[in-house]
Amino acid sequence: MASHFDTIVAPITGSGSAAVVVVRISGPGAWAVASQVFSPWMPEPMRAVYGRYRHGDDGIALPFAEGHSYTGEEAVELSIHGSPASLRRLVEDCLAAGARMAEPGEFTQRAFLNGRIDLTQAEAVRDTIEARTEAQLRLANLQREGSLRRRMNSIREIVAKTLAAVEASVDFSEEIGELDRPAASARLRKAIREIEALLETAAASRILRQGVRVAIVGPPNAGKSSLLNAILGSDRAIVTEIPGTTRDFVEEQIEVGGIPVVLIDTAGLRDSDDRVESLGIQRSRAVAAGADHVWYVIDASVGASPEDDAALAALPSSTLIANKCDLAKPARGLAVSASTGAGIAELLRSLPLDRDVAHREIAINSRHAELLQEARHLLELAVATLDSDRPDDLVSVLLQEALSTLGQITGETASPDMIARIFADFCIGK
Numbered sequence: 001m002a003s004h005f006d007t008i009v010a011p012i013t014g015s016g017s018a019a020v021v022v023v024r025i026s027g028p029g030a031w032a033v034a035s036q037v038f039s040p041w042m043p044e045p046m047r048a049v050y051g052r053y054r055h056g057d058d059g060i061a062l063p064f065a066e067g068h069s070y071t072g073e074e075a076v077e078l079s080i081h082g083s084p085a086s087l088r089r090l091v092e093d094c095l096a097a098g099a100r101m102a103e104p105g106e107f108t109q110r111a112f113l114n115g116r117i118d119l120t121q122a123e124a125v126r127d128t129i130e131a132r133t134e135a136q137l138r139l140a141n142l143q144r145e146g147s148l149r150r151r152m153n154s155i156r157e158i159v160a161k162t163l164a165a166v167e168a169s170v171d172f173s174e175e176i177g178e179l180d181r182p183a184a185s186a187r188l189r190k191a192i193r194e195i196e197a198l199l200e201t202a203a204a205s206r207i208l209r210q211g212v213r214v215a216i217v218g219p220p221n222a223g224k225s226s227l228l229n230a231i232l233g234s235d236r237a238i239v240t241e242i243p244g245t246t247r248d249f250v251e252e253q254i255e256v257g258g259i260p261v262v263l264i265d266t267a268g269l270r271d272s273d274d275r276v277e278s279l280g281i282q283r284s285r286a287v288a289a290g291a292d293h294v295w296y297v298i299d300a301s302v303g304a305s306p307e308d309d310a311a312l313a314a315l316p317s318s319t320l321i322a323n324k325c326d327l328a329k330p331a332r333g334l335a336v337s338a339s340t341g342a343g344i345a346e347l348l349r350s351l352p353l354d355r356d357v358a359h360r361e362i363a364i365n366s367r368h369a370e371l372l373q374e375a376r377h378l379l380e381l382a383v384a385t386l387d388s389d390r391p392d393d394l395v396s397v398l399l400q401e402a403l404s405t406l407g408q409i410t411g412e413t414a415s416p417d418m419i420a421r422i423f424a425d426f427c428i429g430k
Helices: 030-037 084-096 106-113 119-130 134-144 147-171 181-199 202-210 224-232 275-290 306-313 344-349 355-359 366-386 392-410 416-424
Strands: 008-011 018-026 049-053 058-064 075-082 212-217 250-256 259-265 293-299 318-323
Touching (some): 008 084, 018 084, 030 058, 030 075, 049 084, 075 084, 106 416, 119 392, 134 147, 134 355, 181 366, 202 259, 224 344, 259 355
16 A cells, blocks of 8 residues: 555656656655665765666766655655666666655655645646646746745635634633624635635636637638648648538647637538538537637638528627638638638737736636635625624634635645545656
């Protein structure tokens, strides 16, 4: 059975061939394991040593003393040539020397358990690894540095001080007098305002982490797939002159002004007796309904039909795009040509994007939002209790629950199951 007191090992760099890869050993026996697979072993914390591995390759060992490594444990990071065979042999030798293979996210989980980081910073490690845009990377870096943790600590401090005042008034009312209810209520209202300010970042967080979803819909042969390929600069979607070629949706992510945008090419909208195509058309309508914005593409030489107008009217956020403007001047819509590239830059600029999203200092995720909503509700109940004639001890219970809920965000009161779920989403080596 896996234990957090085991010595663990795993590559911490990407998979596949590379010039150099790094293997991390962490745990109470990390230096002992390293001494069996690397020589000369002359450990001096944070001083790199060049040497040779047991299987014949050469590289560098970098030891860390307990309390000074990524995990907070005794650790060694071994750099080696990045051939799959050499990497495999090094890991196998470490396992034979007494280490076990690290589980997904176990290095970062140990950093959390050892007090090196809190849960918001651990989640930011994953966000950093998955960042594909400058804005995503910037936000992840800020959160790894503790931007959200500091905001959470500020809110919890307000609640904790109010709770202390309430409990003191309950236990020592004769000595210190009655609770100043208006002052306590005012402090909690401030905490509620700070929570609401964080909740307002949830939409920006979804955009930064998941991207603005733009569905490309319209009748068959309007050039939807060609438009996607032109924007991507590659043949991502199949394009033919045969109507109904696209049977399912295709997703690709691009970056527009630092904001991730997910383009979704869909099956052409029409009545079809083909069962597979009909399923694709149903999915197209569902994708359009769930998108943040819709590009409705028509053939400029054909124009918009009454069916197109009806479909557009049902879409809350959409742009009519007249494709193939190199063949005919469109009567309506934004003129573009997937063939020549005309109008594509203007099309991307026309996307209704919140440009301020890319400059956010904090953006909470869905887990944070759920807990913040629960904490806000508890604090609102506490304020209502303070503003009534109900007893102080009811306020105390509500504030204790609110503190526990807020503590789940940073990890102070998170259950083992919650912690396990968070780190299960990490990959091995992180």
